[in-house]
Amino acid sequence: MSVSGPAIFTDRPMPVAKRASLPARMWKQRADYLYVLPAIVVMLIVIAYPVYYTIELSFFKTPASLQLRDKVFIGLDNYTTILTSGSFWKVTWQTLIWTFFSTLFAFFLGLGAALSLHREFVGRGVLRAILLIPWVVSAVAASYVWKWLYHSDFGAIGAFMVQVGLTDEPINFIDNTSTALASLIVVNVWKEFSFAMIMLMAGLQTVPEQLLRAAKVDGANAWQRFWHVTFPHLAGVSTVTVLLLTVQNFNSFIIPFIMTGGGPAGSSDIWITQIYQLAFGRQRWGAAAAYSVLLFIIMMTLGYFYVRALTRGDDKRAGA
Template sequence: MATAAPVNANRVDPRRYRELNVLQRMYRCRADYLYVLPSLGVMFLVIGYPIYYTVYLSFFNTPPSLSMDEKSFAGIENYSRILASSRFHEVTWNTTIWTFASTFFAFVLGFGAALVLNREFPGRAVTRGVLLVPFVISAVAASYVWRWIYHSDFGVLGALAVQMGFSDTPLNFLDSIDYALPSLIVVNVWKEFPFAMLLMLAGLQTVPDQLLRAATVDGASVWQRFWHVTVPHLKGVILITVLLLFVQNINHFTIPWVMTGGGPAGASDIWITQIYQIAFGRIRFGLASAYSVILFAVMIVIGYFYVKALAFGDERPNA
């Protein structure tokens, strides 16, 4: 009696399965692929097609006076123009500062808050709720509030500085090319550190208590327990949190756009605001697409590390 072809790789001898090529493996797992086919179809439509169209559009010149049907093929001109422009280097530098500083400070602050909240103390639940407030406030609303807090003529911070004698005139935060970007980073860190706090808090709650107690019995100090027990146990969570913050920051649009529009004189212009400005302020969809493709390539690299980080978490025993 003929036997049906195995549809699940688990039923096959693992050694033989490993010898099969990709197509053969896929054929053996065809039922699994059928199950995920609808999802793949949706992903192709809502993710794949826009990516394809953006890449396609990046090779065209689309001046504001022409409709999209009249676009002209420009080859790699859009890419060479972007890479050769001094504005690109300036924006890339701003993006680097914005992304690394926001990620670093949001993570450090979030981790610190998580460590505090992981301990029992009176009012812990209330404190946790209060610390989550920046995270749940709409980014647009928060940006407007901060814009007024920072306002160079009537801002609360400027008025406080004058009142306390730190300055004769209100401080110039957002209208200064030196302070605009750092001021926005402060707002961004305030807005997203609770995200890091939540992830790290969840991670901290998985650290086995007996390990910490054993370390205490062995005479480890608080710092040693943190560095040699807690941190190694949280490596996976830390990696994922940092990567998520990084991706979130490199793509962050609302705070810089609402608060300064990338100004003054491009001092707080980052990749994503620059892409928006090129596409919708200057109506250059081809150029904006080329910019987006460059950003996408960077994101792919980060995505690769993210997947590796996830795999790292999976491979670790007891993870």
């Protein structure tokens, strides 16, 4: 079959309008730039400059007897000193343990709570409100309450365990180098599992009810419905939640600082408490800055994956 008539497409290239130069385009869109200028200026002042200054400071030594402006340039010595010190690797290991287990348990506890609360039952609203309490309570107040609950001599938990015959003596939770970090992780998980719960409850709203019903009709049991229908729909929000929890835990300060101060004997020290101690306890601003830069690099890496997770699919949608 042949088609006759005027040709619609030709090999001749379409005339392309010459692209304006960058300054010209900026000038054309000057109103837009003016609108965002205040925000950019504020960000430069409160974010970019401190980041720049911290990086700069990390190349200097700041002896306790000198003003900060008299700091001594030492190149990468702060980084070398930190990375070659035994305490750095001990604290890094503790930070990884703290971050990994806090994130893991908070996520799965939050997932369990979200799945439970997703179903209709009497008192669901009340239970949801109760489970939100840890997230709402101030971390400082929670730390003091838990410190007393854990108290090695007069703690309620220890007294209860003795009373019900689980132990002969109160357990030494936070005054023991073997149990201090684990005890703090429990508090941290208690404090932040509600956050995971909220995120995942939102994610559960996106699971199509028809799919679940269809799976049920097809004979899928509860686990199969969860694994093959619900969980794939939660993948995106789960990634974001885990990344946010990881970032939050890497930066966690209040609970370890208030409950143990990093002790006993440094057994609950993590990066942030170390940085604080270096800066404000020992006035090693340069070393603390170097530590902070390392932490910043890790955070930026996690931030990159966070943004990737948030924008996943945007390109496809844009191209569709």
